[in-house]
Amino acid sequence: MSEKGFLTRYVGAAFSKVEILAREPNKRTKNPNAYVVITRAYKDEALPLSLTRPELSLTSARETLKELWVFPVAPEFCNLACTHCLYAASPLRKNPYRLHEQELTRIFAELESLGAAPHLLFTGGEPTLHPQLFSLLDQVDQQGYSFQLMTNGTRIHASEAERLAAFAHLRKVQISLEGPSPELNDTVMGQGLYRRVLQAIDELRTHEVPVAIAVTPMESNQPHLTEIERLAEEKGAELVPILLYDLGAATDNGLKPALVDRSHDSGTADSTLMCDKGVAYSEGKYFSCPVLVKDPDALLGNSLSEALSPRARRQVRRLRDSKAACAVCLKGST
Amino acid sequence: MGSRKKIGELTPAEIRRLVAEKYTTVAQAPQARYKFRVGSAYARDLGYPVTLIASLPAALSEAFTGVSASLIALSEVKPGETVLELGCGGGLDTVLLAQRVGPRGQVIGMDCAGPMLERAQVNLRQLGCSNVALACAPAECLPLADNAVDCVVSNGLFNLSAEKEAIFAEIERVLKPGGRTVNAEIVLRAEPTQAERESQEDWFT
Numbered sequence: 001m002s003e004k005g006f007l008t009r010y011v012g013a014a015f016s017k018v019e020i021l022a023r024e025p026n027k028r029t030k031n032p033n034a035y036v037v038i039t040r041a042y043k044d045e046a047l048p049l050s051l052t053r054p055e056l057s058l059t060s061a062r063e064t065l066k067e068l069w070v071f072p073v074a075p076e077f078c079n080l081a082c083t084h085c086l087y088a089a090s091p092l093r094k095n096p097y098r099l100h101e102q103e104l105t106r107i108f109a110e111l112e113s114l115g116a117a118p119h120l121l122f123t124g125g126e127p128t129l130h131p132q133l134f135s136l137l138d139q140v141d142q143q144g145y146s147f148q149l150m151t152n153g154t155r156i157h158a159s160e161a162e163r164l165a166a167f168a169h170l171r172k173v174q175i176s177l178e179g180p181s182p183e184l185n186d187t188v189m190g191q192g193l194y195r196r197v198l199q200a201i202d203e204l205r206t207h208e209v210p211v212a213i214a215v216t217p218m219e220s221n222q223p224h225l226t227e228i229e230r231l232a233e234e235k236g237a238e239l240v241p242i243l244l245y246d247l248g249a250a251t252d253n254g255l256k257p258a259l260v261d262r263s264h265d266s267g268t269a270d271s272t273l274m275c276d277k278g279v280a281y282s283e284g285k286y287f288s289c290p291v292l293v294k295d296p297d298a299l300l301g302n303s304l305s306e307a308l309s310p311r312a313r314r315q316v317r318r319l320r321d322s323k324a325a326c327a328v329c330l331k332g333s334t
Numbered sequence: 335m336g337s338r339k340k341i342g343e344l345t346p347a348e349i350r351r352l353v354a355e356k357y358t359t360v361a362q363a364p365q366a367r368y369k370f371r372v373g374s375a376y377a378r379d380l381g382y383p384v385t386l387i388a389s390l391p392a393a394l395s396e397a398f399t400g401v402s403a404s405l406i407a408l409s410e411v412k413p414g415e416t417v418l419e420l421g422c423g424g425g426l427d428t429v430l431l432a433q434r435v436g437p438r439g440q441v442i443g444m445d446c447a448g449p450m451l452e453r454a455q456v457n458l459r460q461l462g463c464s465n466v467a468l469a470c471a472p473a474e475c476l477p478l479a480d481n482a483v484d485c486v487v488s489n490g491l492f493n494l495s496a497e498k499e500a501i502f503a504e505i506e507r508v509l510k511p512g513g514r515t516v517n518a519e520i521v522l523r524a525e526p527t528q529a530e531r532e533s534q535e536d537w538f539t
Contacts, residue, residue: 001493003521010492014502015515021408026520027380028370028401028490036401036490038408038518043509 003037015041016315044314064308065116067278068107069290072099072122072130074283076294079126080152083188084178084216084255086325087294088248089125097283098130101139107281108143110304118278119171120147123290128155134163141167150174150214152189153200158207161200165207172210174240175201178218180227187220201235211237216244217258225258243332245291245325257332273329275316279307288316291325298323346496350446350472353494357399357447361424364397372399377426390429394457397424397450400489402518406430409516414438415484418508420473420501421445421491425454431487432463441466442483444473474500478508486515493520 001010003020011018018041026034074095081090111117120140127133128151140147146169153175156164164170177197179185185194204211213232217225232239244250244257274289279300282293286307292298298319300307320326344352364372371379374387374395381403387395406427411417413436422428422443431441443466445451451468458466471477473488474497486505492498505515 001498001519001521002523002525005525006492006498006519006521010498010502011515011517013499014506021516022402022404024402024404024518026401027376028399028520031522033523034520035523036518037521038402038405038516040408040514040516042514043506043511045512 006037007039011039011041013309013311015043016311016318017041044318065114065118065278065304067121067274068118069121069123069278069280070099070107071124071280071282071293072127072133072136073097073125075125077125077129078152079129079154080190080193081249082176082178082190083249083253084218084244085249086245086247086291087125088252099136101132101136103284104136104139107304114304114308117145120145121150121290122147123150126152126155128160137167141169144169146171148172148174152176153197154193156200156203158203161203161207161209164204164209170209172212172238173204174212174214176214176216177228178215179221180224180231184221184224201237205236211235212240213237214240214242216242218244219256219258222258243328245328247291247325275320279304288319291329292319292323295323344496349496350474354446357423357445358449360399361397361447361449361453370399372397374398377403382426390426391457391460393453394424394429395426397453398426399423400427400518401520402489405487405489405516405518406434409485409487411435411485416440416442416482418442418478418483418486419444420486420488421494422454422468423450425457427487427489428454428466429458429461429463432458432466435465437465439465442478443468444471444476446470446472474504476504476508480507481510482508484510484513486513488517488519490518490520492517
């Protein structure tokens with residue numbers, strides 16, 4: 001057994017953090033290849049009662065993994081630079097990561113071995129910037145996984161809408177819109193984006209692709225939320241409120257969330273936390289949720305089985321007590 | 335060793351039995367020759383203070399088979415704590431732990447080899463350690479309640495088990511929230527060769 005094997009396969013299987021206290025020469029045997037390592041690991045502190053949430057059933061991955069978020073490109077890789085972007089994505093941030101076909105094959109193989117069939121959410125960054133996005137989605141569709149695409153809509157034209165319409169298992173395309181008019185939307189998304197986004201929505205609706213309009217209620221667009229709602233209705237689109245996280249560009253720009261009156265919620269909103277329903281795959285690794293994919297503390301492992309292990313689930317529960325972003329979800333999950 | 339099966343052909347239970355047999359032999363005949371070092375001279379060589387060993391009954395260290403002299407200091411065991419020592423053997427570290435936890439604390443020494451525990455028992459009685467409880471049990475299935483101890487230590491244990499994951503799962507179970515496990519273990523710079531892996535004797539080194 002190597003040091004790495006001892007730390008990761010054995011101590012690490014039961015404890016989330018392992019420290020090496022010392023390395024010493026081996027005097028017990030004559031093996032020149034051997035040495036002594038002394039490790040320390042702590043069992044998690046008990047959570048205060050107020051913060052304990054019902055234990056996630058881990059009896060099977062099938063039950064645990066309802067959603068798998070997939071980043072075809074890096075979170076910060078985008079053709080826009082929205083003022084509220086939690087990843088502070090922008091065209092200036094060149095991250096060369098592109099989801100490889102083999103990664104997808106590996107994900108499918110692991111899902112199959114775990115007996116899980118989650119809904120796949122393709123997000124970013126801007127996923128349509130992946131040059132082979134459609135062939136990747138073809139694979140997903142052929143495998144029979146239900147999936148959705150979250151995009152800013154800028155690269156959705158008639159031909160893309162047509163291809164999307166042909167998928168058997170595409171549940172919806174989710175497009176961001178932050179205001180009911182060019183003036184209100186474009187201060188957040190950028191010049192000319194309102195018009196462009198509406199074109200994409202129309203194109204998708206023409207091809208009968210289900211559309212969801214994602215809006216992030218903020219102080220600035222709060223007075224206009226009902227207008228956006230009306231617009232969505234007009235377009236035959238679902239309206240999905242997105243939480244504003246104090247991360248990335250939102251922090252830099254000092255944006256504040258809207259004070260939303262939850263009594264008017266439709267009731268169809270899903271109140272389960274993202275980290276309770278699934279995990280996020282970004283740049284070759286698994287994280288607790290799509291919000292924290294740039295936070296090393298939220299890294300759960302390189303494989304799905306690691307990311308769903310009891311150790312990783314304890315790590316997720318610990319994150320919820322320490323991360324400001326988790327407080328946003330706990331307080332106002334949509 | 336009766337059977338000469340290759341290590342890969344043994345079940346975890348067979349390995350447990352062979353390990354218990356081997357350490358029974360060590361407890362009963364610590365002066366015999368083994369493929370690994372045993373005893374007081376070895377403990378001194380590892381770094382246990384000469385004065386310490388000289389001040390304790392000789393029987394305590396003559397069956398010593400640990401791998402590190404720093405483990406107990408690094409465990410930072412404090413007065414009043416409950417400490418579980420897995421693979422306590424003849425009881426050298428057990429006594430050091432008992433001194434650290436003091437009269438308000440407790441040390442639970444466990445080992446799979448009965449004669450090792452008998453040796454430890456005699457020594458502890460001689461030294462008047464009343465804060466130690468000994469039990470013969472496999473580390474893979476501990477006879478302790480959940481959240482029972484502040485600290486778990488082991489000094490060269492995991493190489494003797496084919497169920498290392500089970501041991502750590504048990505350690506996690508019996509530790510109190512916030513409790514710690516400090517483990518000294520022999521590891522290899524490179525993965526063992528096929529021959530090393532298959533050699534039954536080397537399992538115990």
